[in-house]
Amino acid sequence: MDVSRRAFFKTGMAGAVGITVFGFDARPLLAQASSLKISRSTETRSTCPYCAVSCGVIIHTIGDKAKNVTPQVIHVEGDPDHPINRGTLCPKGSSLQQDIQNERRILKPQVRRPGSDHWDDISWNQAIDEIARWTKKTRDATFMETDAKGQTVNRCESIAFTGGCTDTNEFNYLAVKTMRSMGIVRLENQARV
């Protein structure tokens, strides 16, 4: 390594000495490509959350997972091993870094009260208590055990659950388990529309 480095200097300096006197600087001779921003980042394999091609992505975070670091995403690029996308990404996948590290994220639970024109902060415990109370009250008031013909129906028609397109299988199963167990029949998803 050093050999080439010295060779580089020697050839360079010979030509440079003369003109440095006149204000030119020798630094350009050392001009190099800048260093690689992901050279020491941590790589995590994930799946793009947008369309159903499900491209493999590599999420680059600063830090080596040491205890004192909260990871910060600095770059996302395609996973070259992934058989479908083979490292490529579309303009949405290519901008995922901006989706993860985004100043518009909601960071705390909020509530909008009846008649109010603004959001109020609410603690998680309070929010979950209130939501559970609403659900029970509404379910108990409208639950049907049998229909007009006397057939068992065990259903609650007054509450709906709508799931999104990025909910995982595991989340969706928990939704089925909890909602169906409450008798909720209005279970719908982005998959419908």
Added chain:
Amino acid sequence: MSDRGTLRIQQISAHPGPVAGEGVQRQDKVCKLIDTTTCIGCKACEVACVEWNDMPFQTTYFDNTYQTMPDTDWNYWNLIKFNEDQHDNGSFAWLMRKHQCMHCEDPGCLRACPADGAIVQYSNGIVDFQQEHCIGCQFCVSGCPFNIPKFNPNTKKVYKCTLCSDRVGAGLEPACIKACPTGCLHFGTKDDMKFLAENRASQLREVSGFQNAGVYDPDTIGGTHVIYVLHDATKPERYGNLPAKPRIPLSFTVWKDIFKPIGLFGAMLGFVGVVMHYVFEGPRREQPAPPVVRIDPPPPPAGKEN
């Protein structure tokens, strides 16, 4: 930084004397191949470029087109040009061409640049700007036959595509190449890319009925390290004013050809001083002068870009 394996310098702007690094190490010429016939204008390359290079975002405006902005910018080095190409015979095409630095073998920007070391060409063919040496004179802007270098009025420096020299130097492909979903972008040695490009062009001629399909690698500037496959290589102007025969303005070739021998004659130092004066004083008066003398001015586009 200058360990083996990183990029070697072949040419330095405004640099008298032998160029450091030339011939010290073997380095194959690299090339980016852009097959416009499989480009879907998705702009993944645009985003990959902005993302990798951490460029600040800018506000854009709707302009009756899918094209992100009218032209590349100092913080937007890579732009798909969209052209609705309607012919009198009723045939219609939506041509999309990725527009960015062509990394000319004979770079007009480098020839025009009066600041020592502000523009370098690595021996693999990549032309790279070194902003710390840029004096903001914008001669490179005039020297470029493709209108690529863009001036940032705040930093008073000029910027353009680096062909991801940081990635290439570390053994990675450029960001745009990696992202491209359809593979219309390809990266490798110039020889390999020429081979792929010619193959694709002949497939287009023989199978797809594009009789004028061909490869764009203009010899007027010694070839480029970014080459195109076009459905119609006889009319590159259809693809958002890609010049058929790009040339470096005569003024710069003359200037460079005089300057360089003089630089090599170390004895004529006084003359260098005169040139220095010209460099730091002259250019500003000349700025509003008519732009580049084009040998082949491109005809006006067939329709409004869209």
Added chain:
Amino acid sequence: MTNGWIDIKNTDMMLIMGGNPAENHPCGFKWAVEAKLKRNAKMIVVDPRFTRTAAVADLFCQIRAGADIAFLGGLINYAIENNRIAKDYLVNYTNAAFIIKDGFKLPEDGLFSGFDAATKTYNKSSWNYQEGGNETGKFVPGVAGEQPAHGDEAKAAVMPVSTAAKGAASTPPPPPPPSLPPNIAYDLSLQHPRCVYQLLKQQYSRYTPEMVERITGIPKDQFLKAADLFTSVRTNGDMKKVATIIYAVGWTQHSFGTQIIRTAAMLQLLMGNVGRAGGGVNALRGHSNIQGATDMAGIFDILPGYLKVPSPADKDLKAYLDRITPKPAKPNEWESFNYWSNTPKFMVSFLKAMYGNAATKDNDFAFHYLPKIDRNYSWVEIWNDMYQGTVKGLFAFGMNGVMIGPDSQKNIDALKKADFLVVCEIYPDETSAFWQAPGITPDDVKQINTTVYRLPGAGFAEKDGTFVNSARWLQWKNVALPPPGDCRLDQDILAQIFLKIRELYQKEGGKFPDPILKASWAYTLPEHPSLSEVAKEINGKALADISDEKLGVSLKAGQQLPGFAMLRDDGTTSSANWLYCGSWTEAGPMMQRRGTDDPSGLGIYQNWGWSWPANRRVMYNRASCDLAGKPWDPTRSQVWWNETAQKWVGNDVPDFKPDSKPEEHMGPFIMNPEGVGRLFVPLGAMADGPFPEFYEPIESPIENPLHPGQSNNPVVKKYKTAMDKYGTAKEGYNIICTTYRLTEHYHYWTKNNPMNVELVPEPFVEIPAELADQMGIRGGEKVKVTSARSDYIAKAMVTKRIKPMMVDGKKLYQIGMPIHWGFLGISEGEGRTAKTPANLLTPTVVDPNAYTPEFKGFLVKLEKV
């Protein structure tokens, strides 16, 4: 997708229609480009607009939005007329030879037999096969001009036809609910006038190139060019080449969406393209896990693994299982695997997963813990009923219902009537902020009594778990970083809400608390269920020591199941979704595998992730072989019959009974009780006809040229609230409008991402240059688009990529608008995106089979602002 993304590279011909993959699935589209580059495959694109997919196509046809069935029906007619069909495939792998009951009527007047105008439903009893045996050769055509007989000696040799009509002796009385006959009558010569093939031929003989031009607006010569090109893969019946059909929501989002897809499937069966590498009918799903959400029953009418939701008439588990478990229905001489005969094993294992020890034989495995339904509760019904005051609470986990529409204003007004709304999101969305929608005054806000909880969830990089892609691949993703701020993982939020509700029922009692109290929740950290534990529960495990000699598997209680063949209906196995059984076995999480080997070069990648069902990558792949079990094209060998080993083997997992000899003539479509592909759908599977028929969209500028008296789909219902208005051309709504996504944006999500906003900053309306010239509209000027529901204001994009069309002698214009803007986004407050949820314009009307709204092809007026 019947096939997969990479498999597209194996094709010779692509018909891309009702989808715009270059823009919406760019990274999957690479394999379409690969087919062009490596195989010289041709690409035909049919779309209302010249899209970025069209830009790289070999042939583009501009179609009127919603006219797809006419185009595809025209292709069926062309293929039959020009003998570009796969005869052996057709006779043996589809129900072409099956004879339909007397009394079935084709819809020359727009109606099939059995229509009841009062209820707008069909009595489908005549949509059935005739009971009987082999009728081959019994019908002798006497008229000149008949097609030559399709049955040939070669086929007869492979498939010995039994002379003893086994089922003839039985004379069962017709049971009250009609069912498929166990012994179906058939005519292998395809000459019987009521065989499916002849009916099909008759049905689509009306879809002449002239009629296609009248309906679709595609000039006859262009249509013929496309028809010739597409069917050229089957020139003279040669089976080597393969064509694929690729579509997306451009087909589903119509009041006849399912039937468009059926027409495509029929065309592919007719041409022998299903089950083959480079073939199939390929739905490109638009979101990362809506395939998984469907498999996992995030929708009202199914349980996980496509089990039907019980109805009130199912008085117990047995009645339910008897109703939904199909019995084989086939020609006696053929075999049918009838895979759904395993339904009881799937269902009992599901109930065991849901209710654990509380599900016992004695309580019917807690069958009555599940709610029973007998009506449609789908997406638009939620909003319609909320608008009418019967839905009082809504949970929306990552689902922006206001923006998704249809009829966003109706959805906003519906939310005003709800008691509570719980939204879990990562960005502020229009649904949680419905009370801040443009047009709501400070006084209005005071009248809105809905309590809204907005809970900060976690982004994709902050959660692990499985997505299922369009090719049915399950892929696990890893956590890259923790959620920011006070955000919580979505599964934790749901678990904590549920456990709190359970606590309330424990303490206070309430209506039917049993399922809430007894749902199994055996996660190590109940309030933070680990998704690995949930994924293992979904796969399922043995609950007792079980073994299967034939499979050579024996399991100890507690061990993960290796696949759905091990499921039991006696409560000794649990599996939350039989389709995913095999995804997390004793060998570990199969969906986390990263094997990159592809020895066949067909892009199968057996060891990458895991694909349902049973890790097979191309469905129905038995059909890739001829009757003897040899691949139609040996250069694309997926599976084949190994005579020495006496089993099906191959590069892919055979989608078939592994030891079924070709002589047994088992049908390749093992999920149908017939074992064959359905050109004709018998009985109740389709609400609107056993064959697809072209109907006009609910809002259409013309009367249906086939039968003006029955212009629309007869079973589609219009909604009746004050908000539900439908426009007509007479009222001035005479421009066809369609909605779509852009490459640069993703639904209502990337309007929060500065990078995507930089690419396309503002909403716009694409307007044909000719129409813009007439109206004096220049590019960049603001225009107002008005439908019977509402209006929308955005800038005009004047383009030559949409041409005026001649439809049924009338000059018509189409315009289009991307859907990506609402009233909350980066451009918020700049006045650029205020009045632009595109779904303000769309009508509440749905496909009667899939209940998907008609977002495409509605009527609008256009004016300069």
